[in-house]
Amino acid sequence: xxxxxxxxxxPTGFLHIGGARTALFNYLFARRxxxxxxxxxxxxxxxxxxxxxxxxxxxxLEWLGLAGDGEAVSQSARADRHIEVAxxxxxxxxxxxxxxxxxxxxxxxxxxxxxxQKITSPWRDADPSNAPDLPFTVRLKMPLEGSxxxxxxxxxxxxxxHSTLDDLxxxxxxxxxxxxxxxxxxxxxxxxxxxxxxxxHLNNAFRQMKIIEAMGWPVPVYAHIPLIHGADGAKxxxxxxxxxxxxxxxxxxxxxxxxxxxxxxxxxxGDDEIITRDQAIEWFDLDGIGKSxxxxxxxxxxxxxxxxxxxxxxEALTDLILNGAEVAPHITERLHALAPAFAxxxxxxxxxxxxxxxxxxxxxxxxxxxxxxxxxxxxxxRLTQFxxxxxxxxxxxxxxxxxxGEWLNTQGLKMRDIGPCLRAAVTGxxxxxxxxxxxxxxxxxxxxxxxxxxxKNEQ
RNA sequence: GACCCGUUCGUCUAGAGGCCUAGGACACUGGCCUUUCACGCCGGCAACACGGGUUCGAAUCCCGUACGGGUCGCCA
Numbered sequence: 001x002x003x004x005x006x007x008x009x010x011p012t013g014f015l016h017i018g019g020a021r022t023a024l025f026n027y028l029f030a031r032r033x034x035x036x037x038x039x040x041x042x043x044x045x046x047x048x049x050x051x052x053x054x055x056x057x058x059x060x061l062e063w064l065g066l067a068g069d070g071e072a073v074s075q076s077a078r079a080d081r082h083i084e085v086a087x088x089x090x091x092x093x094x095x096x097x098x099x100x101x102x103x104x105x106x107x108x109x110x111x112x113x114x115x116x117q118k119i120t121s122p123w124r125d126a127d128p129s130n131a132p133d134l135p136f137t138v139r140l141k142m143p144l145e146g147s148x149x150x151x152x153x154x155x156x157x158x159x160x161x162h163s164t165l166d167d168l169x170x171x172x173x174x175x176x177x178x179x180x181x182x183x184x185x186x187x188x189x190x191x192x193x194x195x196x197x198x199x200x201h202l203n204n205a206f207r208q209m210k211i212i213e214a215m216g217w218p219v220p221v222y223a224h225i226p227l228i229h230g231a232d233g234a235k236x237x238x239x240x241x242x243x244x245x246x247x248x249x250x251x252x253x254x255x256x257x258x259x260x261x262x263x264x265x266x267x268x269x270g271d272d273e274i275i276t277r278d279q280a281i282e283w284f285d286l287d288g289i290g291k292s293x294x295x296x297x298x299x300x301x302x303x304x305x306x307x308x309x310x311x312x313x314x315e316a317l318t319d320l321i322l323n324g325a326e327v328a329p330h331i332t333e334r335l336h337a338l339a340p341a342f343a344x345x346x347x348x349x350x351x352x353x354x355x356x357x358x359x360x361x362x363x364x365x366x367x368x369x370x371x372x373x374x375x376x377x378x379x380x381x382r383l384t385q386f387x388x389x390x391x392x393x394x395x396x397x398x399x400x401x402x403x404x405g406e407w408l409n410t411q412g413l414k415m416r417d418i419g420p421c422l423r424a425a426v427t428g429x430x431x432x433x434x435x436x437x438x439x440x441x442x443x444x445x446x447x448x449x450x451x452x453x454x455x456k457n458e459q
Numbered sequence: 460g461a462c463c464c465g466u467u468c469g470u471c472u473a474g475a476g477g478c479c480u481a482g483g484a485c486a487c488u489g490g491c492c493u494u495u496c497a498c499g500c501c502g503g504c505a506a507c508a509c510g511g512g513u514u515c516g517a518a519u520c521c522c523g524u525a526c527g528g529g530u531c532g533c534c535a
Binding site: 008009010012042043044045047048098100102105109112113114115116117118135137139155158159160161164166169171172173174176178179180182183198199200201202203204206224226227229231233234235261264265266267268270271272273274290291292293294295296297299300301302303304306310341344345346355374414415416417418419420421422423429430431432433434435436 | 460461462463464465466469470471472473482483484485486493494495496497498527528529530531532533534535
């Protein structure tokens with residue numbers, strides 16, 4: 001039997017972190033077993049489902065490389081099939097029409113809460129011929145006695161007494177199917193073998209199983225994964241980490257970093273931390289999923305992100321620095337040489353253009369406020385002398401280093417006497433990668449002009 | 460309130476009765492490297508929720524307590 005998993009978000013908002021991780025687990029599990037990973041949009045709630053949300057979910061999944069196999073299924077388009085199943089259950093006596101009004105229900109619920117009992121519809125065993133000419137819901141008859149045990153792949157054996165299960169509504173008063181019915185029918189029709197979803201669905205699983213049993217369908221393997229909490233331990237809300245997946249793209253996170261982080265949140269493979277997509281596919285299993293909820297930690301995400309930024313090629317880094325800007329070939333070449341040094345210092349993609357700005361042109365950079373103090377009269381005098389002594393030929397970093405060492409010697413100076421001010425004059429910044437590497441990639445003419453330009457006022 | 464689940468360093472976790480004086484990663488922190496920042500390297504801080512069992516032996520098994528979370532919709 002080949003594995004089929006699915007990710008089934010409801011389009012009532014963007015793709016959030018928890019959903020992204022659920023999608024990732026489903027994707028990984030399917031790939032691991034050479035199966036299929038399907039996408040289904042659970043839009044049975046017409047009131048709250050929006051086209052914007054559907055687009056946002058697709059966008060988020062695509063960014064993370066978690067688009068489903070084939071076209072996404074729209075649950076609302078399958079309403080007829082859901083109703084058909086409900087009718088069938090009605091006919092086989094597994095379901096009944098319930099004429100309880102919302103008001104009656106509210107009252108019953110309040111009372112049930114008091115007594116600790118579940119609510120029971122009087123229509124469950126009523127004679128259908130007494131039925132009023134009123135809108136009705138179709139409810140499934142839950143067994144009254146006994147219990148059901150789910151052997152959850154993550155949570156283990158979980159048992160619930162039937163006496164606590166109420167008769168779930170499958171068809172609403174307006175005849176439309178509910179989520180509870182739709183999931184079961186769609187999962188069955190799509191051939192889903194493994195249901196990997198959030199822990200908040202564990203209780204639903206018992207109810208859903210009764211529909212499955214009533215239809216005589218095979219029960220899928222359930223894996224209810226623990227929820228992700230915010231940094232304060234409370235349920236993830238928009239207040240803390242529950243931003244959209246794409247919001248993290250905007251903040252400068254790489255999708256690889258996001259997936260790696262999400263994978264390790266609740267799942268582990270020994271002490272491995274940095275795990276590529278291919279390794280994840282090879283290693284992922286349900287046993288590795290922890291049972292307790294995990295907190296979202298931005299610091300760790302950022303640490304992983306900086307790791308992935310460092311692993312980017314000089315070409316890719318250069319593109320990120322340039323951000324679409326057109327530059328002369330010699331600038332591109334310069335950036336290729338400097339890119340790894342910048343990457344080593346970046347935590348977010350946005351850091352790249354900010355710190356490499358001075359290298360993207362041949363103009364004289366403006367000296368930033370915190371670097372101005374480095375260019376006092378004495379420093380400028382030294383720099384001017386240095387510029388005068390610097391040969392016009394361009395040098396490799398090694399050659400530049402050798403020249404600088406010699407020059408320092410003849411001047412009776414130390415590296416610390418020239419390094420910081422040279423950096424300030426040439427880059428306009430106080431902190432940059434190795435100034436020798438930068439000077440070599442800039443070239444003599446550039447260095448001289450920048451020194452002259454930035455030391456002129458102080459002289 | 461009822462039902463279900465969970466509980467190892469601040470955080471993510473390793474750990475499936477002796478390999479644990481509990482390991483790794485992030486964060487924090489001392490140092491080295493060094494022209495700055497960063498990387499890297501060496502070191503430090505820091506946890507088995509609590510109480511009972513079972514056992515020669517428990518972080519690992521059982522029971523209870525506490526705390527945390529989830530669910531109880533004609534939402535998904």
